[in-house]
Structures are given as C-alpha cells and as structure tokens.
Amino acid sequence: MTIAGRLAVELPGLKLKNPVMPASGCFGFGDNRYAEMFDLNELGAIIIKAATLKQRDGNPVPRIAETKSGVLNAVGLQNPGVDVILHDKLPVLHKKYPELPVVANIAGATEAEYVKVAQKMSASGMVSALELNISCPNVHEGGMLFGTDPTTARRLTEAVKEVSQVPVYVKLSPNVTDIVEIAQAVAAGGADGLSMINTLLGMRIDLKTRKPILANKTGGLSGPGIKPIAVRMIYQVSRAVDLPIIAMGGIETADDVIEMYLAGASAVAIGTAHFHNPTACPDIIEALPRKLDELGISSLRDLITEVRSAQTNDN
Amino acid sequence: MTIAGRLAVELPGLKLKNPVMPASGCFGFGDNRYAEMFDLNELGAIIIKAATLKQRDGNPVPRIAETKSGVLNAVGLQNPGVDVILHDKLPVLHKKYPELPVVANIAGATEAEYVKVAQKMSASGMVSALELNISCPNVHEGGMLFGTDPTTARRLTEAVKEVSQVPVYVKLSPNVTDIVEIAQAVAAGGADGLSMINTLLGMRIDLKTRKPILANKTGGLSGPGIKPIAVRMIYQVSRAVDLPIIAMGGIETADDVIEMYLAGASAVAIGTAHFHNPTACPDIIEALPRKLDELGISSLRDLITEVRSAQTNDN
Amino acid sequence: MLTKNNLEIAAQEELAPGIYRIVLHGEFDYAAVRPGCFVMLQLPDEAYQLRRPLAIAASNETQKTIALIYRVVGDGTRLLSKLTPGMLLSILGPLGNGFSLGADNSAEEVLLVGGGTGLPPLMMLAQALNEKGYAVTTAIGFRTASMAFGEKEFEHNGKLLLATDDGSKGFKGNVGELLAKQSVKKYAKVYACGPAGLLQMVQKRFAETETEIYLSLESRMACGVGACEGCVVSTKDGIFNKRVCLEGPVFDGREVIL
C-alpha cells in the first residue's frame, strides 16, 4: 500500500492516507452504529478501546456526565479481554476494512499484565501499533499510576517495547506537574511515539442527591474545554522530545487539527466530538484540504517539517 | 459588625454576610467600571489583584485569548507595587466601602519578597486576610514554582505566617500531580485556609501567524470549562485537610456555588464569569436564597456542617 | 443506515407545567421508527457536548414529522423549551430496539404502565398496539391533576387508569398502589417506562405471572450508538453486558437487573 496526497502522513508503523483516527474508547472496536454513517475506510486509522488481559466489567453507572464544553466519563476500561478482542472483534474489523490501520490501546493492573497484552496484541498481525495507556484516570489498579511517575513509566515502556512486534505509542496523562519529564522518561524507555493527552481528572456533583453524578465519583474530562491544555502540553513536549505525537483533546474541526500540528503533532485522534457530531472524522478529513489551501500549506508532511524546524530555531 | 442570615459564613479573619467575592485579577482594586453597575457593599468580600513588592509591568500583549468555555490570560501580575496599593488603592476602596472585607492576593519572586509584601499588607489595617499566590502560571520567577513542590510551599507558608498579622489563605495551583500533597504541606506550614483553584496552564495557537496567540505563549486557563477540575480538587482536599476553602474555577451561577459547597467549600470567588456577566456577583447573591429554598437548605453555615460531617462518615 | 438530519421545529407547546411537546419536520428515516425508539437531539449551543436522548412520541411519515415530549429537568431541556419554530435541530436516529409488538391481529389484553417522562414512548406504543388489535389498558400516574398529560391519546387507544399522588384526579396514590388493587393476570404483555421505582414495581408484580414483561430503561448516554460503553446495564447473563442505547432501551423484564 502506498500513501500519497497532501493529507498523507507517515509515523512509526503507521502509513496513513490522512491523519485522522477515532480516539480510544469513543468508537469501540468499530462495531457500533457510527459505522453505518460513513465508510471507515475513509479514516486514517482507528484506535480501538482499551484491551486488558481479562474481561473487565468497568465501573458502575452513571458513567457519563456533561460539563461546559466537556464530558466526564468513568467507563473504567470495560472490555471483553484481549483474547475475545483478538478472536471476535479484530477479525471482523479487519475483514470489513482490510486497509484500515488499527492501533490497539492496551492497559493493565500490573507490568506483567501490560506485557502479556502487548505480546498477544502485537503478535496478532492485525494491529499496526500499540497505544500504551498509562493514563486512565478511572481505574484504581494501574492506569494513571503508571503515568505519573517517570521511573515507573520508563520501566513499563521498556518492558512492553521488549515484547512488542509493532511500534509502541505511549499515551500520556495530563494530570502531572511536569509532562515533559514523563515524556522524556518514556522516550528513554524506547517509545516509538507519544499519544497525548488522555483525560483530566474531574468531578460533577448533583445538587439534589449531594453526591457525585458519576458512580465512580471522579471521571476523566475530555472535549473542547481541555484543548488549550492539550495544545500547551504537545507544544512543550514536542520541543523537548524527538518523537512523533498523536494529538488528541478536544479536536472538533479542521482548524483544531491544524492547531495541533502547529503545536507539534504528527497525527490526530478524535474522541468526544463524535458525541455531538457522529461524522466528525469524515467531516474533518473533507475539510482539511480546503483549510490547507486557505492557509497556504502544501501538505501535512511539509507542515510537520516546517513546524519541527521552526521549533529548533526557537530553542 | 455582626453577620447573620442564611448566606452568612465565617472563616478565619472573614465574617462575611454572603460567601461571594470577586476573584483576584478579575476586579482590579475595585477601581473599574464594573463598580458602576452595582454597589460593592453587596459583596461578601473582595479579593484584590496580586500585589508584589515593586511595581510589575506584566507581560507583553496579547494577554488574553478565548477558548471554548474558557479564557486564557497571561497578564503576568501587573500591579503598581504594594506601597502604591497601600497608599492609593486601598484607602479609596476602604473609604467607599468601609464594611467590605478585603482579601489581599500577594506574590513575589523570592521568599523574602513574599514576606515583605505580607508584612506591609497585613500591617495596614485595611485587609482582613492574605491570599498567598503560589500558583500564578504567568510569571517566570516565583509564582507557580512555589506551588508545585510541597517542601517549598510549606516553607513559604511558614515564613509568611510568621510575619502576617491577618489569617493567610494559600492559593493552590491545579497544575500538579497530587494537589492533596501540596494542601497538606501548606496546612502543616500553618495556613489558615486554602484558595483553590488558580488557572491551568494552557495555550492557543493562531493558524495564520503560526504562533501562540498570547505573547507570553502560555497562559492560565479559567472559566466554566475548568469547573469539574476545581470541584474534583476541592472534594479531594477538603477530605484530607481540615481547613476552610475559598472555591473558585468557573463559577457562574448559584448552582455552581452550591456544587462547590457540596465539594467542601466554605466561600466562593468569581473571576471569568464577570467578563460575560459583569453583575455575576450580585446576580448570584440574589439567586442563592431561592436556590437554598429549592434544595431545602436552611443556611450555608448548616450546609458546611452537613457536608463536612458527611465527609467524615465517607472516609 | 443511520443518519443525522437537520429537522425544523414546526411547533412547540407546553402540555403541562414544565412538560413540552415539540414537533420536528424534515428528512428522517421514518421507516425505521418503532415505538420505544429514541433520538439523540443536539442542542444549538456549543457548550453542550452531549446530545439528549428523547423517545419518539409520534412519527408521521406522510407529513414528515416526529414529535417528542419532554420534561424540563436541567439546562438542556430548559434551552430546548425556549426554542421557536423555524429553527433547525440536528437529530440522530431512530435509535434503540424499540418495543416488541408481537403478532398482528391479536386480541390479547396488554397493559402499559408509565410515569413521568416514561409516557411519550407509550403513546406511540398504545397506538401501534391498538392498531394491531390488542386490547390496551394504560395505567399512568402524576403528582397532581394539573401535571397530567396524554390522557386523550391513551383513552383513544384503549382504557385508561389514572392515578394522582394527591387524588386530585383518578385514583389517589401512585401507579403501583393503583395496580395493587387490580388483578393483572389477564395481561399477556406488560410494557413499562418511567422512573426506576416504577420499573421495579412492574418487574416484581409480574415476576410470578406468565405475562411477558418489557421495560424501557433510561441511562446517561454519550454516544447513543453503542460506541462508548457509557450506558450499560446488567442482565442475568452478565455484569454491564448490555448497552441501553444499542441492545435497549427495551429489555426483557425477566432478564434485566434493575
């Protein structure tokens, strides 16, 4: 498969005809009714819901709350487990969309669990890259705890890199004092790329019940309200670490995509935007060429080069 | 002066007829045209703009950018210096509104500077409390650096407490991995209360110039988009630290105020809401009694007691 | 194929205090609508990230209209109630499985039980069942007489049992108490939609009977299409194994765990 065109981008393990992919957890395994609304072959890639070693039931409901320009979720990594995903979910996805690159988001409660999931997933031949989720704020064991300490993050990255047969993108948590430090640690651990950002830890309280709306109490905040935080973090990290970044956090439009590229991104993922605009991905893909024209950008590849070299001069 | 009524609350140094005060930096020293729109005597208190030892010019413009349900600012603590404030600003405020409690936000580049400002401010007889700003994301020296390391935060609190003649509220930064740890540190340092949250570090990039909109590149994100983060942090901290909390971060309505109380707040400050609703404070004060009726809450004092005791049972 | 469409507000009226009926006009997959289906409605304000799930109360393919009936409970429905004819709303749907209607030309007796905002989907259901020949009885409850709505529609399609908490109209008490005074064995099917307490009451009341039980659930939703795992519910077969938006909102009352 060759990729060409002004929207095409190339990242470790990912030759993408365009940079747009649904973010993990917001598009299941492609097996939902959003898939009736457009052809998933139009996507640059898809990042599937987190996979853990065993089936996870997730958190009690309510799992969803709304905030101004944001959404709180506490799904808690519900998934049928890596074996079922490899056996039931990915073959169906692969069969329906043979040319759609798949990025598998993986999570675990222990390093050993992460390693096993990585092993199985990457050996399947059905995924192009792994997205190492060290940033889920909604589970007590594992998740975000791996993403807030640089030493732990580095060690986990090394362990997963050791077994993975495909490139590994580490998905960073924004709930840290210094994201650059974590990015540098996972880079030192051998990460092939970064995915950022995961959700910010938040809460809503119901005035009548006086209790948090989410059964889990806290949840992860996503959506356009967090975009400025994502842009800042990507800007800081891309200047400090020489790894490609899959950007996410409140992207809704082609403008937002370009803003992420100007911050230092190489590709983008769309999560929360689906909830109000189910065709957010194809809409953005369609709008991008016009936006590039308007801004005098020849191609996204060129834009990446320009931004990265401007960064060097900046420093 | 006695305070009574269902909106009255009492915090160290602050006997407030209602819990609503403009947040630091969003209402100057009361010397702006918002003050034409309502009588500042209606306010519970006012938190004035940060004071530093010497005059500060602040950051270059643009200093303001808009985000979805949020605002980025990089004013950079522009102020005329503590002496001018004490000589020109506070006497005017005091004369016009003799019964309006004033909380003075103070900042510095070094511990010595903080201490001097605290000394002068608290000795003036014109302020009821200090708000120790260890969380400004928009200045390079000092500011947020004092608020992200527990040891530094504790030491600074101790130093300021030693000289202050009025209670000290420490204003915490949300840009940390573990806000509870910082809150515990400043509590150990002798803080009389907490103010939370300051702004989150963010950025917007202009698509045409390809540069950050703010001249300072990054800025502090405020407004309703960050409210869920503020609620979560106040909820966590109020369970871990036995200090009254002045809550801020996206409050726009009486509902938001009650949500903050349910999270663990004892009073509230309103910042960004002024920019679209200049009478946000009096509007909230007017709406609160109706909201209390609706929710069957007899008084804010009772609500604080109920929430704090429910917290104990929770733990 | 699922589509989102911009439908125009054709009319909006307040049926009872805080209860509105809004009629939307335009392209829609009318053929796919079944009683119990819902739509995800986008509010015309960018601060609202989530579409609101609302049941379809009526659908008219000829006139190209659907009607929704909603209660103002929060900011979103409050904004919706202020919108005026002519404005466009983005509607995703129809979604969900809908009620199982059973065979045509049946003369079986069926019971519909509703409360609060559970009534809208039952209105469409009552009509569909009546048209199929079923003998429909509907039992609904309100706080007080002035809050009642939908009576005419239900009476038009069968028998109506009305309860009000304060007795200002019909039976004094809630629907559960009303039904407690009745024999319910005769009903071949019972369909219920409303607050959790009402569904639990129906589930319990009919547990020992032969009656087929269909319960329509509510859940906080993000996607509405089975993509996010936000709206799950447990059944006898597993924990959180069903999505209200995709496998529901109607569940077998003997399977679902409330």
Place this chain on the structure above:
Amino acid sequence: MLTKNNLEIAAQEELAPGIYRIVLHGEFDYAAVRPGCFVMLQLPDEAYQLRRPLAIAASNETQKTIALIYRVVGDGTRLLSKLTPGMLLSILGPLGNGFSLGADNSAEEVLLVGGGTGLPPLMMLAQALNEKGYAVTTAIGFRTASMAFGEKEFEHNGKLLLATDDGSKGFKGNVGELLAKQSVKKYAKVYACGPAGLLQMVQKRFAETETEIYLSLESRMACGVGACEGCVVSTKDGIFNKRVCLEGPVFDGREVIL
C-alpha cells in the same frame, strides 16, 4: 452609571463581502455615547466566554437604536452574522473615552484616516465633526472596489479620498501612499482607526506637524472596563501604563507607543 442591556436585533445586512451592519434597538445610555466609544457584545452561546468589543457606528436616541459594523474574522463574528431580527443581545456600554471633538462651530480642516474595520467609529465621528462645522476630509482604503463600504456616509459629511490596493476604484495603492501625495499640514486634527500599520503611518506622517493626532487602538479584551489589565498599551510615560478599554481606545498619537 454603566449598564448592560438586552437590545433587540432590528436589522442586519451585508454591506460588502464579510462586512455586516447590525442595528440594535432598546434601552441604552444613548446620552453617554460619543464617537469612538465601543460596546462589549455578548454572543448568544455559552461556549463564548468573552464579549466582543465593537465600535458604535451610529447611535439614535430618538429611535433608540445603535448600529455596529463588523467584519467576519472568526467564530464569534461568524455566529453574529447568522443572527436574525427579533433576537436579543446583551450589550455592555458605551465604553471607552471616545474621540476628542474640540470646540463647537469650528471651521478647521480635519482629516479622518481609516482602513478595514477602523471605519465604523469614523462614520459617527465624521458626522459629529461635520455638525460642529469642521471641514472633514476622510481617507479610507480597501483591498478592492467590491469590498468598499461607507462611501456615502463619508461623502455626506465631507470630502472622501478613496484608495484601493488594486486600483479598481479611486487611488491605486494604500491610504499611506495616497496621503504621501498630499500636503497634510493644513489639518488641525487627524483621527485614525484601523490596523497597526495604518496607525503607525499616521503617527509618523504627522509627527513633525502641528496637527493634533488621535489614534483609536484595538486590543484583545476580557473585561472592557479596566478590571483585568488585559488590554494594556505603553505610552511615553510608562510601560503598559494605559488600558485600551478604559483610558482608550483613543490615544494621543504623540504619547502612545505603537
């Protein structure tokens, strides 16, 4: 006393591609309006936290209307351009110092220089100066003829010098080049509003003359009332010592540092 008022959109029209004139009707402190004043307009969408500063282009106390003229540059002005008569907009104002007009019944020659969205406040200014007896000359520039607006208003109140970048109407070139061909010594006052480049040109051109220079500045604003220090500008007397919203937007061209 400053107030915010809900004014009703009375009319909206597109004057030139992307340039709109909106007329608002209702209570407002008309007496306090001076040419060069602005309002802070709230967009009817909760995602927008900041009001938009827009100059008052016309004000009519008898009819209780103000007019604003704006260019669509971003999301906020795009939304504004889609709003229709009858809707209410929250307006804070009038704000800012406005232009210094000088004595009544003067016959002095004055020059107005404008470009882009700097024209609206000059329209009101031209009329006020003309009414006072001044001999008003206005020099304005556009990219091309089809983008021009306001010509009639300025011609009605004095002499108009028009430039277009492509020469499709009037002088070919920008306003600076147009003025370079003229003697400007005769003007007692010059008033300018527009992009930074234009203001700098005026500042430079008149530096060595006796002419009073009034420049109206733009700045990104949060409060618009002097509360946030967001909109500062430097003068000869100090760094960032003036707020565009409160001490401005009009500054003495010999004091302000651009």
